[in-house]
Amino acid sequence: MIDMFQALWDFLFPARCPLCHKYVQNKGDWCEQCLRQACQPMRLPVSAPMQPILGNAWALSVYRGGTRELIRRLKYRQQRSALPYIRRLLSTAAKDEGIAALLAWCEIAVPVPLHVSRERQRGFNQAELIFGEWLQEHGVSMVRALQRVRSTQPMYQLTLEERRTNLKGAFAVCAAAAVADKRVLLIDDILTTGATLAACCQELERAGAAEIRVLVLASDHHF
Numbered sequence: 001m002i003d004m005f006q007a008l009w010d011f012l013f014p015a016r017c018p019l020c021h022k023y024v025q026n027k028g029d030w031c032e033q034c035l036r037q038a039c040q041p042m043r044l045p046v047s048a049p050m051q052p053i054l055g056n057a058w059a060l061s062v063y064r065g066g067t068r069e070l071i072r073r074l075k076y077r078q079q080r081s082a083l084p085y086i087r088r089l090l091s092t093a094a095k096d097e098g099i100a101a102l103l104a105w106c107e108i109a110v111p112v113p114l115h116v117s118r119e120r121q122r123g124f125n126q127a128e129l130i131f132g133e134w135l136q137e138h139g140v141s142m143v144r145a146l147q148r149v150r151s152t153q154p155m156y157q158l159t160l161e162e163r164r165t166n167l168k169g170a171f172a173v174c175a176a177a178a179v180a181d182k183r184v185l186l187i188d189d190i191l192t193t194g195a196t197l198a199a200c201c202q203e204l205e206r207a208g209a210a211e212i213r214v215l216v217l218a219s220d221h222h223f
């Protein structure tokens with residue numbers, strides 16, 4: 001019965017590329033061309049004054065087109081149906097030399113935390129949801145070592161300086177023993193100015209992390 005229902009469902013809603021809506025083989029597949037366009041693993045060119053803090057930051061994609069749409073669907077509309085596409089992008093990106101090296105390098109991954117009330121409202125932390133399974137497949141355990149102790153104003157209209165002030169004291173390490181002397185991969189969905197990630201890096205450093213690198217799904221940076 002379930003198989004029949006599934007067959008009917010697949011007939012009514014065949015698998016399509018999330019961007020150009022071309023028919024594809026399986027649910028979660030992108031067409032080759034769109035995936036190639038979306039999957040662009042790169043080390044981010046971070047300039048001063050962020051350079052000393054975010055010197056080693058990587059993105060798997062650029063925050064536009066298909067990637068932006070998928071992140072928005074997941075984050076603002078809580079559509080978990082976006083996840084298989086995101087995970088396909090991740091598994092493709094893992095074949096990149098730089099990303100493979102990053103995965104081999106890190107000992108633990110720490111997600112940028114949401115404030116408790118925001119996470120409750122959304123139902124998940126998007127960084128965890130995006131990267132959790134993928135990191136596990138590569139033998140990297142995720143540790144919720146950071147906490148957002150203060151909720152902050154929305155940042156989109158603030159200058160970099162205002163963002164920094166806004167973030168002062170916003171994060172705290174809540175699992176210092178798990179972080180001390182470890183090579184930590186800090187993860188988030190997107191990087192814009194880098195102010196949030198920088199604030200998290202500083203807390204992890206203070207807790208004694210051996211080295212910190214940053215990985216985001218998509219970058220929209222204006223350094």
Ligand SMILES: [Zn+2]
Pocket residue numbers: 017018019020021022030031032033034035
């Ligand atoms: Zn396509």
